[in-house]
């Protein structure tokens with residue numbers, strides 16, 4: 055992603071951080087977190103990297119549930135809110151997860167990778183794969199269901215944000231280039247709006263571990 059788009063995101067989300075922090079959480083997001091947590095507990099996973107963490111709402115949930123969490127975001131205001139909740143948090147661009155110098159049992163990425171231009175998603179997925187342990191699990195939640203890339207004209211943020219949306223079969227093809235798909239489900243939200251794609255992935259121990 056070019057530097058300008060990225061610094062735009064940090065500025066936009068700095069501006070909306072306080073407002074986002076006051077919001078409640080939708081029931082379907084609670085179910086998403088619970089499902090992933092149950093899998094992590096079953097598989098005895100201990101460490102979790104959160105990317106595009108936002109206010110730390112979910113990082114706190116996983117932290118309070120006994121995982122060792124590092125929450126990261128490109129917006130310093132979001133990172134400040136994560137720290138305020140007692141989380142270990144760093145300003146980090148998800149294009150460069152190696153920055154932390156650690157590998158993790160799991161990654162949680164809710165509604166952040168939808169800000170990546172399509173030609174750059176493979177590079178980001180490859181970088182995330184590289185910081186996962188061999189059988190590491192990766193939750194990726196994004197909006198999609200149709201083909202779209204660009205500024206979302208219905209966005210209620212100012213300035214309007216950049217999004218990439220994929221049809222279900224296409225997003226599966228893209229992630230399957232880097233991970234094994236353990237789970238894929240769609241959740242219908244508002245009529246006429248993109249639906250949600252809930253994806254749980256695993257780093258496949260048989261592939262090159264670059």
Ligand SMILES: C[S@@+](CC[C@H](N)C(=O)[O-])C[C@H]1O[C@@H](n2cnc3c(N)ncnc32)[C@H](O)[C@@H]1O
Nearest residue numbers: 063067106107108127128129147148164165166
């Ligand atoms: C729609 S919000 C979602 C936040 C949180 N995951 C949630 O579900 O509430 C997207 C988040 O991704 C972050 N973000 C956007 N581009 C990023 C990048 N290149 N690296 C890290 N974080 C990024 C934004 O700052 C923002 O906090």
